[in-house]
Amino acid sequence: MKAIEVENVKKHFGNVEALKGVTFSAQQGEVVAFLGPNGAGKTTTISIMLGMRAPSSGTVKVFGMNPRIPKARARLGAMLQESDLPATLKVKEAVELFRRLYPRSLPFQQIMDMADLTEIADRLCGNLSGGQRRRLSFALSVCGNPDVLFLDEPTVAMDVQSRAAFWDSVRKFKSEGKTIILTTHHLEEADALSDRVLVIDHGKVIVEGTPRAIKEQVGGTRIRFHGQVQEQQLQNLPGVTRVNINGVNEVYTRAPEAALREILQHDITDLEVSKASLEEAFLNITARN
Numbered sequence: 001m002k003a004i005e006v007e008n009v010k011k012h013f014g015n016v017e018a019l020k021g022v023t024f025s026a027q028q029g030e031v032v033a034f035l036g037p038n039g040a041g042k043t044t045t046i047s048i049m050l051g052m053r054a055p056s057s058g059t060v061k062v063f064g065m066n067p068r069i070p071k072a073r074a075r076l077g078a079m080l081q082e083s084d085l086p087a088t089l090k091v092k093e094a095v096e097l098f099r100r101l102y103p104r105s106l107p108f109q110q111i112m113d114m115a116d117l118t119e120i121a122d123r124l125c126g127n128l129s130g131g132q133r134r135r136l137s138f139a140l141s142v143c144g145n146p147d148v149l150f151l152d153e154p155t156v157a158m159d160v161q162s163r164a165a166f167w168d169s170v171r172k173f174k175s176e177g178k179t180i181i182l183t184t185h186h187l188e189e190a191d192a193l194s195d196r197v198l199v200i201d202h203g204k205v206i207v208e209g210t211p212r213a214i215k216e217q218v219g220g221t222r223i224r225f226h227g228q229v230q231e232q233q234l235q236n237l238p239g240v241t242r243v244n245i246n247g248v249n250e251v252y253t254r255a256p257e258a259a260l261r262e263i264l265q266h267d268i269t270d271l272e273v274s275k276a277s278l279e280e281a282f283l284n285i286t287a288r289n
């Protein structure tokens with residue numbers, strides 16, 4: 001069964017057309033990453049899927065239901081970008097409080113372990129660091145053992161170790177058949193974790209596919225070298241999708257062999273050829289758009 005179905009959703013805020021017809025669906029057990037530059041429409045899409053905002057037009061279903069009805073909401077968990085925590089509660093008290101809100105909540109210790117909170121269980125929420133606050137937000141988002149978990153830029157402010165531990169917990173959650181919808185600006189995380197990526201820009205889904213397929217289709221091959229070559233000559237190379245000249249010449253191309261043959265006609269040094277990363281593919285897509 002489809003966990004989430006979004007059909008031609010549009011959203012206006014006054015004159016701002018934040019979403020211009022977004023369509024997508026997620027299966028149970030799937031991890032889908034939303035990528036896109038600031039202001040692209042990722043958070044708006046998430047808030048509509050959560051039933052926090054109504055779409056201006058189009059439909060959203062969670063397990064076949066309107067996300068605003070309590071039966072649907074009980075199956076959703078969310079870790080949003082800004083979430084206020086009760087400053088004078090201890091971490092363990094906040095977790096206990098949230099557990100009581102749900103009919104089939106996870107065991108207390110399991111939540112504390114998932115979010116790596118045991119060591120700071122007695123701290124006041126108001127005294128937590130940025131990364132610790134994010135970990136507590138994660139704990140609160142999984143308290144109700146949701147079937148769909150929304151993570152909006154979850155690793156902002158987390159240090160490298162917290163981030164790695166966090167993604168391990170998310171992987172475990174996925175292995176229990178949960179659906180995860182996430183947004184992140186760390187594209188290597190989206191690449192490592194997600195089954196499917198949607199690139200959103202200007203309120204529309206512009207590319208959709210597995211990270212691997214997107215890298216192959218859009219990223220192509222990166223060729224770097226030193227040497228005096230005019231930018232226009234680089235732009236005219238076969239299959240070029242993007243050119244950077246910043247100390248070193250950098251060309252992204254879908255026809256690497258043909259482009260290389262032409263580049264080697266010039267007097268160049270320090271040649272490097274590699275497959276583009278998801279981040280590079282993303283930059284190519286949004287630059288074109």
Ligand SMILES: Nc1ncnc2c1ncn2[C@@H]1O[C@H](COP(=O)(O)OP(=O)(O)OP(=O)(O)O)[C@@H](O)[C@H]1O
Nearest residue numbers: 013016017018036037038039040041042043044045
């Ligand atoms: N409540 C609101 N009132 C007016 N405009 C809004 C409102 N919420 C969002 N917008 C606008 O809608 C567009 C999409 O915003 P949204 O927050 O969904 O982007 P985003 O992709 O999540 O960006 P970021 O990566 O910065 O979080 C932006 O132009 C934003 O300014």
